[in-house]
Amino acid sequence: MAAGATYEPIATTTISNTTTTSVTFSSISAGYTDLRLVFNGTVGTAGLTVAARFNGDTGTNYSFTNLRGNGTAAASSRQSNYTWIPVTDDIVSGGSTTIPSFGTLDIFSYAGSTNKTALGTISSDTNGSGTVQRTVNLWRNTAAITSITVFITSGTSFYFGNGATATIYGIKAA
Amino acid sequence: MANTYTLISSNVLTGSAASVTFSSIPSTYTDLVLRYSGRTDRTGIPGYLKMTFNGTSSVYSDTGLNGNGATASSNRNTALADFQIYYMHDSDGATASTFGSAEIYIPNYAGSSYKPVSAFGVGENNATTAYIGTDASLFSATAAITSIALAEVQAGRLWLAGSSFYLYGIKNA
Numbered sequence: 001m002a003a004g005a006t007y008e009p010i011a012t013t014t015i016s017n018t019t020t021t022s023v024t025f026s027s028i029s030a031g032y033t034d035l036r037l038v039f040n041g042t043v044g045t046a047g048l049t050v051a052a053r054f055n056g057d058t059g060t061n062y063s064f065t066n067l068r069g070n071g072t073a074a075a076s077s078r079q080s081n082y083t084w085i086p087v088t089d090d091i092v093s094g095g096s097t098t099i100p101s102f103g104t105l106d107i108f109s110y111a112g113s114t115n116k117t118a119l120g121t122i123s124s125d126t127n128g129s130g131t132v133q134r135t136v137n138l139w140r141n142t143a144a145i146t147s148i149t150v151f152i153t154s155g156t157s158f159y160f161g162n163g164a165t166a167t168i169y170g171i172k173a174a
Numbered sequence: 175m176a177n178t179y180t181l182i183s184s185n186v187l188t189g190s191a192a193s194v195t196f197s198s199i200p201s202t203y204t205d206l207v208l209r210y211s212g213r214t215d216r217t218g219i220p221g222y223l224k225m226t227f228n229g230t231s232s233v234y235s236d237t238g239l240n241g242n243g244a245t246a247s248s249n250r251n252t253a254l255a256d257f258q259i260y261y262m263h264d265s266d267g268a269t270a271s272t273f274g275s276a277e278i279y280i281p282n283y284a285g286s287s288y289k290p291v292s293a294f295g296v297g298e299n300n301a302t303t304a305y306i307g308t309d310a311s312l313f314s315a316t317a318a319i320t321s322i323a324l325a326e327v328q329a330g331r332l333w334l335a336g337s338s339f340y341l342y343g344i345k346n347a
Contacts, residue, residue, distance in 0.1 A: 007179040012346040038205070038346075040281040040290065069239030069248025069308075099312065102281050102290040123292040123310035127235035128252050132292075132310035134239075163287065167204075167346040169178070 005172075010035075012167040015160045018044055022151035023160075025168045030111035030144055032170030037105040037148060039087050041164020047094035049153045050160070051084035052105060054116065054145045058083055061140045064120075066091065068133040084153060085137040089124045092131035097161060099126045105137070111144040179207075182341045190215070190332040196341045197321040201284035203343030206319070208278040210339040212263035214326040220297030220305035221263035221274060222327035224256050227289075227319045231255040236291075236311035243303050258327050261307030262295030263337075265326070269300040273337060280319065289313040 013023045039050055060081040067076045070092045087103040088095055095101050101124040108117055120135035150166045152158045183196050214221050234254045240247050240261050251258055263274035276295030283289060291311035298304050
């Protein structure tokens with residue numbers, strides 16, 4: 001059995017203002033097997049989406065398939081050639097300014113030499129509305145992931161809510 | 175570096191129990207993860223999880239996404255006295271000696287905002303019908319979570335011997 005922890009926090013950011021539009025985790029070590037991104041927080045304007053990009057890639061190199069419930073019906077959809085993958089809801093009602101949304105991305109073999117896949121969970125219930133989702137995501141790039149940017153998709157005039165937290169964990173297989 | 179993912183408490187049932195409770199949960203972690211392998215004596219299938227925090231009532235809601243091997247559906251509960259999360263474990267009508275599995279993630283459980291909860295469970299069954307549920311839940315209270323109680327939604331039903339429950343704390347630094 002390898003020495004050292006299996007599940008380690010690499011970096012965490014808690015936003016303490018209402019003017020932050022993105023957070024970047026850079027210089028991610030290649031010393032883990034998988035990564036987990038955990039986001040919990042509100043948004044500055046109702047309906048905003050929190051998303052992720054890798055290595056600063058803003059090209060149409062992302063895609064995802066979504067399975068979701070909105071409290072009434074189950075549905076599924078797919079997006080191809082996108083410029084990001086979702087961390088929180090981008091389909092049903094988006095984020096809330098008062099009630100935190102919770103999202104995770106499990107990024108497998110992030111330092112390997114194949115295209116990168118990630119499994120996502122999105123949990124956003126607001127006592128009368130909201131959504132639960134599971135996503136599978138693809139970044140078509142064989143480079144190792146060395147940075148992850150978590151941001152508001154509507155642009156730089158839109159912000160995270162005060163107190164939102166994003167954390168990257170590293171997971172070692174051995 | 176201190177341990178990131180730590181077992182806080184566990185409970186493996188050697189007999190039936192109406193409720194399993196984790197109490198005196200320290201506030202020193204960032205998030206909580208509760209994992210269990212469970213079976214109740216609820217009639218039929220599947221099991222429905224009744225969960226409360228801090229013994230509080232009237233502040234629970236959820237949005238669920240469920241499947242039974244034939245259809246997918248979504249449900250919603252609002253302003254309940256407890257969480258009622260569908261399809262989280264096995265019950266009396268499932269294949270014998272079979273226990274469902276569930277994971278419940280509670281971020282920022284000790285913070286001063288409302289608490290979102292993410293749940294995922296299965297009630298496996300060697301038949302044409304088995305159940306899977308995933309849930310976005312909300313605890314609309316600002317108090318830190320210091321206790322978690324788990325039971326079957328159907329009144330009078332019990333967790334069965336062999337059900338096991340594990341509460342972990344995760345630190346983000």
